[in-house]
Amino acid sequence: MQEYLKKLFTKDKDKYFKLLENDLKxxxxxxxxxxxxxxxxxxxxxxxxxxILMGNNSFVPDGIAVVKAARKMGINVAERITGIDIAEYLxxxxxxxxxxxYLFGAKxxxxxxxxxxxxxxxPNIKILGYSNGYVANRDQVMQDIIQKSPDxxxxxxxxxxxxxxxxxxxxxxxKGIYIGVGGSFDVLSGTKKxxxxxFIKLNLEWLYRIVTEPKRLxxxxxxxxxxxxxxxxx
Ligand code: UDP
Numbered sequence: 001m002q003e004y005l006k007k008l009f010t011k012d013k014d015k016y017f018k019l020l021e022n023d024l025k026x027x028x029x030x031x032x033x034x035x036x037x038x039x040x041x042x043x044x045x046x047x048x049x050x051x052i053l054m055g056n057n058s059f060v061p062d063g064i065a066v067v068k069a070a071r072k073m074g075i076n077v078a079e080r081i082t083g084i085d086i087a088e089y090l091x092x093x094x095x096x097x098x099x100x101x102y103l104f105g106a107k108x109x110x111x112x113x114x115x116x117x118x119x120x121x122x123p124n125i126k127i128l129g130y131s132n133g134y135v136a137n138r139d140q141v142m143q144d145i146i147q148k149s150p151d152x153x154x155x156x157x158x159x160x161x162x163x164x165x166x167x168x169x170x171x172x173x174x175k176g177i178y179i180g181v182g183g184s185f186d187v188l189s190g191t192k193k194x195x196x197x198x199f200i201k202l203n204l205e206w207l208y209r210i211v212t213e214p215k216r217l218x219x220x221x222x223x224x225x226x227x228x229x230x231x232x233x234x
Contacts, residue, residue, distance in 0.1 A: 001040060001234065005070040007059045008035060012078040016060065017089050023177060024099055024151055031170045032179040033163060034083040036063030037227035038219065042160050049160040052167050060086070064203040065224055069231040080203075083181040087188060090152050090177065095122035102145045105133035105156025106185035114189035133157045142169045153178045156185040 009016055023030050033039065033052065039062075043049040053059075060081040061067045070077045094101055101118075103111060111132045118125055128148040131141045133156060145153055146169055153176055155162040162180030170178055186192040194200075195208035206224065210216050 001069075001230065002073055004035065004040060004043075004053050004059070005066070005073060005075055007053075008061045008066070008070055008075065008077055009059060009081065010070075010075065010077050013081050013085060016081055016086075017093075020086070020090065020177060021093060024093065024097065027151075027175040029170070029173060029175055030177045031057045031166060032086065032177065033057050033059050034062035034081075034086075034180065034182070035059050035066050036159075036223070037065045038063075038159050038223035039163075040066070041223045041227050046160055048164045048167070052160075052163050055167075063224075064206070065227055065231075069227070072231065073234075083179065084184040084187055084194065086179060087154055087181050087184045090154075090179075091118065091122050091125065091188075094125045094152055096124070098124045098126065099151035100126040100128045100148075101152045101154070102128050102148060102150040103130040103154050103156075103185070104141050104145065105131075105154070105162065105181075106183075106189070107134065108132040110185050110189045110191050113191065114185050117189060138165060145169070146172045149174050150176055152176060154181050154184070155179070156181045156183065158182055 043053050061070065061077050062080065062082050064080055067077050067080055093099065103114065111130055115127060115130055118127060128150045129144055135141060142165060155166055157165065159180065159182060166178045166180060187194045195205040199205050199208045206220065210220055
């Protein structure tokens with residue numbers, strides 16, 4: 001666990017955003033992995049995900065439990081940097097600088113309302129393509145992404161599918177920032193609400209998600225609770 005936590009980006013969000021801005025300017029490639037307890041716990045039984053965590057990717061501390069665990073181990077992580085924060089920043093930047101984007105994931109009605117919203121609110125973004133996340137052939141979508149070579153590619157299929165899929169194609173990408181953003185399209189499209197600011201500030205976003213979607217409780221137990229026991233043991 002510690003070897004993964006050591007790779008986390010430790011500075012603040014704005015510094016991370018500066019890196020992304022620079023990548024896009026220079027056309028540097030980057031594969032962002034949002035690390036939370038679920039990522040780490042799933043990697044124990046998923047060799048493909050484990051390989052991704054061992055690789056030379058860009059790891060950000062997405063969950064508060066990960067931030068706290070890292071700090072306990074003497075790794076001074078400044079703050080949470082979540083997938084949705086990165087997605088929102090990238091949309092803003094792409095609109096300012098006229099970058100291109102490809103969106104893959106979520107239900108058809110969600111991706112369609114997100115695309116409509118981007119066209120209205122971020123009119124300078126070039127949408128090179130999009131697809132819902134329930135297609136029979138995910139590889140076909142990934143091949144289309146590689147061929148169109150967007151500046152930014154967001155994949156919202158949930159952990160670990162999004163990370164594994166990106167890792168299978170990332171080497172072929174000529175350029176671009178690739179990131180798995182989980183349920184972010186649901187929020188960005190306006191289909192679901194993100195936790196109110198006060199929950200985020202008090203590090204209780206996880207609680208909001210469980211209360212509003214009780215079916216998450218099992219996932220929370222298997223990832224966060226088991227993760228915390230594991231860290232305590234260490
Ligand atoms: N999803 C998808 N295809 C699938 C399964 C899930 O596109 O076969 C989408 C789902 O619609 C949702 C996202 O993947 O938009 C996963 O969201 P979740 O809230 O589970 O992710 P989290 O943010 O908790 O990692």
